[in-house]
Amino acid sequence: xxxxxxxxxxxxxxxxxxxxxxGLMLNIVIIALVFTNMLLLPSIITxxxxxxxxxxxxxQTSDILISPREDDxxxxxxxxxxxxxxxxxxxxxxxxxxxxxxxLIYKGKTVSVPVTAFYPRDEVExxxxxxxxxxxxxxxxxxxxxxxxxxxxxxxxxxxxxxxASLGGVRVxxxxxxxxxxxxxxxxxxxxxxxxxxxxVDYMVFLxxxxxxxxxxxxxxxxxxxxxxxxxxxxxxxxxxxxxxFGVGEKVKTWKDVLSGLVEESIESFNIINQISMxxxxxxxxxxIFVIITIKAVHQRREIGILKAIGxxxxxxxxxxxxxxxxxxxxxxxxxxxxxxxxxxxxxAYPLEFPDGNVxxxxxxxxxxxxxxxxxxxxxxxxxxxAWRIARQNILDAIRGQA
Amino acid sequence: MITVEDLExxxxxxxxxxxxxxxxxxxxxxxxxxxxxxxxxSGKSTLLHLVGILDQPTAGRVLIDTTDVYRLSAxxxxxxxxxxxxxVFQEYALxxxxxxxxxxxxxxxxxxxxxxxxEEHAGAILEKVGLxxxxxxxxxxxxxxxxxxxxxxRALVNDPGILLxxxxxxxxxxxxxxxxxxxxxxINRETGQTIMMVSHEAxxxxxxxxxxxLRDGRIVDAGDVFDDEER
Numbered sequence: 102x103x104x105x106x107x108x109x110x111x112x113x114x115x116x117x118x119x120x121x122x123x124g125l126m127l128n129i130v131i132i133a134l135v136f137t138n139m140l141l142l143p144s145i146i147t148x149x150x151x152x153x154x155x156x157x158x159x160x161q162t163s164d165i166l167i168s169p170r171e172d173d174x175x176x177x178x179x180x181x182x183x184x185x186x187x188x189x190x191x192x193x194x195x196x197x198x199x200x201x202x203x204x205l206i207y208k209g210k211t212v213s214v215p216v217t218a219f220y221p222r223d224e225v226e227x228x229x230x231x232x233x234x235x236x237x238x239x240x241x242x243x244x245x246x247x248x249x250x251x252x253x254x255x256x257x258x259x260x261x262x263x264x265x266a267s268l269g270g271v272r273v274x275x276x277x278x279x280x281x282x283x284x285x286x287x288x289x290x291x292x293x294x295x296x297x298x299x300x301x302v303d304y305m306v307f308l309x310x311x312x313x314x315x316x317x318x319x320x321x322x323x324x325x326x327x328x329x330x331x332x333x334x335x336x337x338x339x340x341x342x343x344x345x346x347f348g349v350g351e352k353v354k355t356w357k358d359v360l361s362g363l364v365e366e367s368i369e370s371f372n373i374i375n376q377i378s379m380x381x382x383x384x385x386x387x388x389x390i391f392v393i394i395t396i397k398a399v400h401q402r403r404e405i406g407i408l409k410a411i412g413x414x415x416x417x418x419x420x421x422x423x424x425x426x427x428x429x430x431x432x433x434x435x436x437x438x439x440x441x442x443x444x445x446x447x448x449x450a451y452p453l454e455f456p457d458g459n460v461x462x463x464x465x466x467x468x469x470x471x472x473x474x475x476x477x478x479x480x481x482x483x484x485x486x487x488a489w490r491i492a493r494q495n496i497l498d499a500i501r502g503q504a
Numbered sequence: 505m506i507t508v509e510d511l512e513x514x515x516x517x518x519x520x521x522x523x524x525x526x527x528x529x530x531x532x533x534x535x536x537x538x539x540x541x542x543x544x545x546s547g548k549s550t551l552l553h554l555v556g557i558l559d560q561p562t563a564g565r566v567l568i569d570t571t572d573v574y575r576l577s578a579x580x581x582x583x584x585x586x587x588x589x590x591x592v593f594q595e596y597a598l599x600x601x602x603x604x605x606x607x608x609x610x611x612x613x614x615x616x617x618x619x620x621x622x623e624e625h626a627g628a629i630l631e632k633v634g635l636x637x638x639x640x641x642x643x644x645x646x647x648x649x650x651x652x653x654x655x656x657x658r659a660l661v662n663d664p665g666i667l668l669x670x671x672x673x674x675x676x677x678x679x680x681x682x683x684x685x686x687x688x689x690x691i692n693r694e695t696g697q698t699i700m701m702v703s704h705e706a707x708x709x710x711x712x713x714x715x716x717x718l719r720d721g722r723i724v725d726a727g728d729v730f731d732d733e734e735r
Contacts, residue, residue: 104614104616107613108610108613108614111610111613112610115601115602115606116601118601119601119642120601403597404599404600407593407597407598407599408599409582410556410558410585410591410593410597411585411586411591411610411611411658411659412582412583412584412585412586412587412589412611412614412615412662413582413586413610413611413614414579414582414583414614415578415582417614495559496558496559497553497558497559500593500597
């Protein structure tokens with residue numbers, strides 16, 4: 102066996118060494134491009150998913166989200182709950198949110214959205230919305246008569262630029278009317294407009310907690326959700342279990358739990374697209390290699406016959422072609438890897454701009470290894486078949502160059 | 505010792521059967537230099553190919569020593585060709601991507617000899633056929649005569665008992681042809697190698713121990729063994 106491998110490698114290496122250089126380089130470049138193509142789409146999808154995850158944690162749910170029990174609308178006695186959660190090891194800060202339906206009116210334009218109240222000092226500890234101010238400033242404790250709008254709520258003067266119904270281009274300093282679902286109506290000055298590029302978050306409206314208590318007419322001890330930021334590096338599931346063990350009866354979910362159902366379907370759809378793209382890439386690789394090896398083997402039909410005539414086993418002849426293919430594949434994947442790394446550097450500097458954020462493709466090494474293995478297996482098969490077809494030919498027919 | 509018994513080979517050309525060999529029987533003694541002659545289409549090359557296990561007979565058998573070679577598996581036939589038979593083709597049949605030295609040591613490498621052994625041995629054989637200065641030349645850098653000498657060296661590298669040559673001088677000028685025939689004669693004389701050579705050149709006759717003549721797939725003259733005077 103070892104002997105066969107030695108001869109196989111010897112023949113393959115001499116063929117690579119002394120065969121046509123231009124053809125060899127072309128084959129390597131084709132494999133490199135196929136490899137890069139196989140990586141690019143999954144990396145963009147992974148990048149988009151990571152962006153979505155980041156946006157969810159940074160602006161929407163923080164690390165852990167506590168929501169009302171199954172049949173309740175609100176979390177009761179939220180101050181006690183906050184005090185309890187803030188004492189749990191691994192918790193950095195908890196922030197309560199209370200949402201009430203409202204209709205915002207500005208120059209005849211109306212938008213109906215939940216108006217969410219929070220303690221600004223707590224909120225800046227659990228989300229990064231305060232870092233994404235498009236204009237104006239974030240809310241502060243004690244602000245009265247001021248409101249914070251998401252970019253999609255504020256909208257544009259040119260309606261065609263809006264994705265959803267908007268207030269038609271409200272600016273910081275403008276006054277808007279808010280009619281709350283409990284019948285209270287108030288005028289607010291727009292203090293700031295934030296733009297996170299998350300569709301959900303940018304269609305939100307925020308008020309300080311005290312302002313909401315004014316609307317309700319009494320001290321508010323209810324919350325619609327509590328966002329919990331954990332200390333850096335802690336295991337979210339461990340903190341979740343600790344919260345539950347502290348007797349919190351509300352629903353406690355890590356951000357991954359929240360997203361699991363929500364994005365699974367999208368990821369599955371992305372994966373289908375990805376697999377189709379990968380299949381097409383593989384088919385291209387297989388066809389290219391099949392054609393290359395067929396042409397090469399047909400061209401060398403006579404030499405294959407000679408090799409067999411002098412006593413070189415058919416398996417060695419086939420193996421030498423497969424070895425050449427694997428060599429081309431190896432160099433192709435190395436070149437493809439270099440191209441993908443260059444692309445990664447480029448996309449880190451110039452991310453792909455999408456409406457919901459800037460996507461930096463994420464090249465995952467597991468995907469890279471899977472693709473490499475797939476490419477090698479497919480290429481080996483694509484090289485084996487034509488080599489086998491020619492090598493199994495009758496020796497004399499091969500030497501005479503007859504098909 | 506080569507024994508051929510009732511060998512038949514029928515080819516199909518479209519729907520027409522072509523009888524290349526019609527029951528050939530023959531014995532070639534160990535160390536004999538046998539010439540095979542006959543007109544074009546008489547079956548000389550077919551006989552040589554069948555003795556060299558390059559083809560499949562329609563009927564009959566070929567025994568080399570005591571081995572019925574067509575009862576061997578394809579892999580065993582490959583091993584047999586590698587170790588026991590050397591073949592020299594009319595058109596040199598060298599591997600174009602290998603140098604003269606590599607072409608010669610390839611069968612030795614395949615036979616499992618060590619790197620140093622097969623290089624040294626191949627170099628020595630090439631020296632013997634007068635190519636000591638052309639070891640690292642590719643076939644396209646060699647003349648026809650030189651290429652044929654490389655092919656002979658390759659056929660000898662595993663010290664096979666039998667050397668088969670199918671009109672090895674057909675594409676060479678008279679000087680190169682004579683050189684090649686001299687090499688075969690030397691090999692036969694020095695190593696006692698059995699040689700079976702297809703030829704229809706009259707001037708080759710003195711080189712052979714015996715000549716058989718084929719016509720229409722049959723041996724029409726089994727030939728007498730020449731003594732030195734007859735040559």
